[in-house]
Amino acid sequence: MYTDKTLVCKECGQEFIFTAGEQEFYAEKGFVNEPQRCKACRDARKNAAKPEREMFDAVCAECGKPCKVPFQPREDRPVYCSECFAKRRGE
Numbered sequence: 001m002y003t004d005k006t007l008v009c010k011e012c013g014q015e016f017i018f019t020a021g022e023q024e025f026y027a028e029k030g031f032v033n034e035p036q037r038c039k040a041c042r043d044a045r046k047n048a049a050k051p052e053r054e055m056f057d058a059v060c061a062e063c064g065k066p067c068k069v070p071f072q073p074r075e076d077r078p079v080y081c082s083e084c085f086a087k088r089r090g091e
Helices: 019-030 041-051 080-090
Strands: 005-008 017-020 058-061 066-069
Touching: none
Parallel strands: none
Antiparallel strands: 005 017, 058 066
16 A cells, blocks of 8 residues: 655755655554655754753762762762662662
8 A cells, every 4th residue: 555755855855765654654643744854854853952951970879980960969869870770770
């Protein structure tokens, strides 16, 4: 029923494939317009709208290495670097 189509991105001008599976998905969702941008340009547009996440300096309570965390560390709670945090979750 659906066949792959080659479209041109209106953002970067590159050709991209609008696959049969994507077309079927669009039809199921009731979308009537074909995509105007390639995946890379769609992703770039989405990420541009997101504010940059503020990172805070901390020292890992287990190994003592400096690290950055996406929350304001508090004195009453330990903070772990990503490696130590992953090890603790695995236990």
